[in-house]
Amino acid sequence: MAIGVTGTVEMNGNYVSTIYEDAIFTMQQSTIAGQLSNVREFTDRDDDAARKGGRYPTMSVEEVGEYDEYTSPQQFDITNFATLTPTEKIGQAFLTDKRARREGPGVRDSIARELGLAMAVNVDTNTFAGFTSFTGGSLGGTTKTFVWGYILAAKARLRKAGYEGPLEAVIHDYWLVDLGMAVAPGVSDKHATEGYRAEREAGGLGAAYVTTIAGVDVYVSSRLPEGTTANDAVGGVFAYGALALDRRVDPILEPERNAKGRRWELTMHGEWASGCWEAAAGVKIEADITAPTGE
Numbered sequence: 001m002a003i004g005v006t007g008t009v010e011m012n013g014n015y016v017s018t019i020y021e022d023a024i025f026t027m028q029q030s031t032i033a034g035q036l037s038n039v040r041e042f043t044d045r046d047d048d049a050a051r052k053g054g055r056y057p058t059m060s061v062e063e064v065g066e067y068d069e070y071t072s073p074q075q076f077d078i079t080n081f082a083t084l085t086p087t088e089k090i091g092q093a094f095l096t097d098k099r100a101r102r103e104g105p106g107v108r109d110s111i112a113r114e115l116g117l118a119m120a121v122n123v124d125t126n127t128f129a130g131f132t133s134f135t136g137g138s139l140g141g142t143t144k145t146f147v148w149g150y151i152l153a154a155k156a157r158l159r160k161a162g163y164e165g166p167l168e169a170v171i172h173d174y175w176l177v178d179l180g181m182a183v184a185p186g187v188s189d190k191h192a193t194e195g196y197r198a199e200r201e202a203g204g205l206g207a208a209y210v211t212t213i214a215g216v217d218v219y220v221s222s223r224l225p226e227g228t229t230a231n232d233a234v235g236g237v238f239a240y241g242a243l244a245l246d247r248r249v250d251p252i253l254e255p256e257r258n259a260k261g262r263r264w265e266l267t268m269h270g271e272w273a274s275g276c277w278e279a280a281a282g283v284k285i286e287a288d289i290t291a292p293t294g295e
Contacts, residue, residue, distance in 0.1 A: 019112045020253040023268060026116025032208045032221050033127035033245065033274065034120075038168045040277055041243040042084075051246050053082040053229060053277060065271035084273040086248045091118045096263040103182040115268045119251055123274060124223040128170060130243045130276030131236040132225050136161060142228035146175035146287040148213065154215055154237035154283035163239035163281055167216045171235045171285070172224050177292035238282035246273040 008027055030270045033039055042051065052106055056078060091288055093111045137157040151169050158167060171179075208219045216237060224233040236242070251270040276282070 015108065016255050017255065019108055019115075019266065022109065023113035023116035023119070023253065023272065026113050026252060027119045027123075028116075029115050029252065030120035031123045032170070032219060032223075033124045036168055036170075036219070036243075037166065038238055038240045038242065039127065040241045042244065042246040045246075046248050048086050048248065048271065050083050051273070052080050053084075054078040054080050082244075082277045082279070083260075084244060084246045084275060084277070086246060086271050086273040088249075088269060088271045089119065089122055090267065090269040091115050092265060092267045093262070094263050094265055098262070111266060115266070116190065117252075119270070121223060123245065123272070124221060125225075127227045127243055127245060127274040128178040128221065128223055128235075130274070131170075131234045131282065131284050133279050134236055134238070134242065134282035134284040135279040136163075136238075136242075136281060138286070139283060140286045141266035142169075142232045142286065142288070144287045146171065146178045146285070147177060150285045150287070151213055151216055151218065151237055154285065155214055157283050158237065158239055158281070161280065165240050167237055167239055169216050169218045169235070169237040170221055170224070171210075171218060172233045172287070172289050173220050173222045174233075174289045175235070175287055176220050177294065178287075208214050227289075231288060231290050232286055233289045234284055234286050236282050236284045239278075240281070241278040241281035242276065244274065244277035248272055 028034070030089060034041075045051070056076060057074060059074060059076075062070070062072065093115060095107065095111060103110075137154060139153055140146065154169070155167055210218045210220055212218065224235050226232065227234045248268075249271040251268050251269045253266060256265045256267065
């Protein structure tokens with residue numbers, strides 16, 4: 001029996017590059033939060049210091065008489081309204097020589113898909129956790145059935161608060177079943193137009209986009225935070241800046257050979273922070289997520 005040629009999978013540059021590119025593509029296509037227009041994105045820093053949001057106070061003027069001295073000056077101090085603290089995220093996959101020989105190129109696609117999807121879930125889960133911190137209003141409640149009126153009420157509250165720009169809503173997949181049983185007031189047919197749908201599919205939002213109601217673009221996700229109980233979830237309707245994604249280090253893929261384990265170890269890591277930013281720019285909605293039956 002001839003011995004000398006190893007059965008170790010070759011981890012050349014092209015192999016690693018393909019896994020990395022496919023993982024990033026999967027992450028981009030599977031991340032809802034990172035593609036929503038109203039999620040503010042910061043890309044100006046690469047350190048790990050917390051980002052603090054601050055604002056100056058709103059000034060006002062008063063009428064005074066000819067000989068009166070003004071006695072009500074306002075302090076012009078910055079008030080901190082939000083903090084995002086970046087943390088490192090990491091995922092690792094083992095590719096054994098045996099599995100590589102057995103499954104061939106297909107295993108590369110599987111690893112790339114799972115690494116990318118894991119990163120996407122992390123971004124969405126942490127970003128949407130910010131719904132629970134919204135202060136622009138609170139609608140629904142534990143065991144409540146989701147209704148179209150929640151979206152309309154949230155829009156009304158945000159408009160009254162002065163948020164005039166485009167609004168977006170993210171609701172749970174189960175709530176979509178509740179809505180399917182009800183008549184939708186003022187639903188736009190914008191979602192049926194070819195251009196609007198194609199624009200979202202190009203960015204990976206095609207499957208998440210549901211419809212537009214009263215000017216609010218509605219998306220679905222199962223990555224919403226838990227509500228009062230495990231059978232409830234919290235979604236939201238929000239204006240630009242209510243949520244934010246602070247990217248410090250984009251995902252990096254590093255391969256390392258473990259000869260004793262007869263495997264390659266593929267590690268993907270990055271650093272970012274996400275969550276609630278302008279709390280008053282969002283209205284949170286809580287409702288029941290008991291598994292639907294369609295009846």
